[in-house]
Amino acid sequence: MSTAEETDGDSAPWAEVTPEAARRLLVAAVDAFAERGYHATTTRDIAGRAGMSPAALYIHYKTKEELLHRISRIGHDRALFVLEAAADGGGTAAERLAEAVRSFVRWHAERHTTARVVQYELDALGEEHRTEIVELRRRSDAVVRRIIGEGVQAGEFDVPDVPGTTLAVLSLCIDVARWFNEQGSRTPDEVGELYAGLVLRMVAAER
Amino acid sequence: MSTAEETDGDSAPWAEVTPEAARRLLVAAVDAFAERGYHATTTRDIAGRAGMSPAALYIHYKTKEELLHRISRIGHDRALFVLEAAADGGGTAAERLAEAVRSFVRWHAERHTTARVVQYELDALGEEHRTEIVELRRRSDAVVRRIIGEGVQAGEFDVPDVPGTTLAVLSLCIDVARWFNEQGSRTPDEVGELYAGLVLRMVAAER
DNA sequence: ACGGACCCTAAGCGCTTGCTCAGGTTCGGG
């Protein structure tokens, strides 16, 4: 597999961020934001983690908020990519839903540092940037809702409230970013598998 | 029903906080923390919402962190109370689990302002205060795990991974605080009902 | 050898932060 110009959700995490100094700052910001939260993180802390002086940050980014926006934008793009890949993967609705949950959860667990920033620091974005991100989340919702809707029509699923169940499924997956811990007893793969099973039970017509 | 000295999860929200000036400040802090987050909220903002000068805050609380701790402590106590009431309510494991989810979710929806602070600003607490709160959350976990465990033993439930499913159930409920909106199309009762049904499907032995 | 593009830093500006403190207001009991 080539490492150049990848747009998938996993490999070479921040490869598209250039030049290298800008990437180092962005990675440092992800770590700091995830650890302490956006508002509790200082620009001096970010620059320090990247091994630079506080002023260096402003050569590559106009403001601290722009850093958050870049992180949030790239993160949402990747999470959405993962979801859409599963949705377009073919198979029955159950197979596609299971794969969507499995990979979406795996992303939130494996990359829980990024995911935490992406999912929980949304309010710190400015008006314009936030609406841009909210649109991406609307699309995630649409992807899951479509799979569930198709499963219902095909008679595979029995779901009284499709929008409500969609909300619950996404909520369940997203919250993984909050509690997942690398020192915990479960690998991202195991959590993905567990959750895929639970979600299938939530929508299954019968067993 | 008397309004004096209540300790349940709903009525007379912050009645046990006295004197009245201290309660006004605490309510103002809950609103501010929920809206902007702990770190983005200034002591001037809190005092202003309570109609006092910045200095007044420090007559009733030693630090801004003490305010967060009081909120977090009381909130966790109430949420736990709601859970335990449902768990001790009698009936089959399915009935108790459904009631636990229903009331826990209802609490997180109805009082989502408080719940947001309680569930998402934990990291802003100091070392000692945080470990105190984490203990309360461990007890919430134990309550749900016990119900599910008993359901499995009674043959009512079929759950391959009890700790994992417990985690998922609680995660689902807690995340309600993040997305619930009073202008949304669902009442707290409706969300509670929906979620209770979904959780029962996750654990049911057969249908 | 040298000019200039690029990238970075030291220093610091103006402002806001959490918090303090001396002093004023209010009010019930004697």
Add this chain to the structure above:
DNA sequence: CCCGAACCTGAGCAAGCGCTTAGGGTCCGT
């Protein structure tokens, strides 16, 4: 009518914030 306790405010301090600016290395093509 005065006292003392309870409660609150105006003014402000030291520290830390996001961000700016003047200037200095480094390395390229020529």
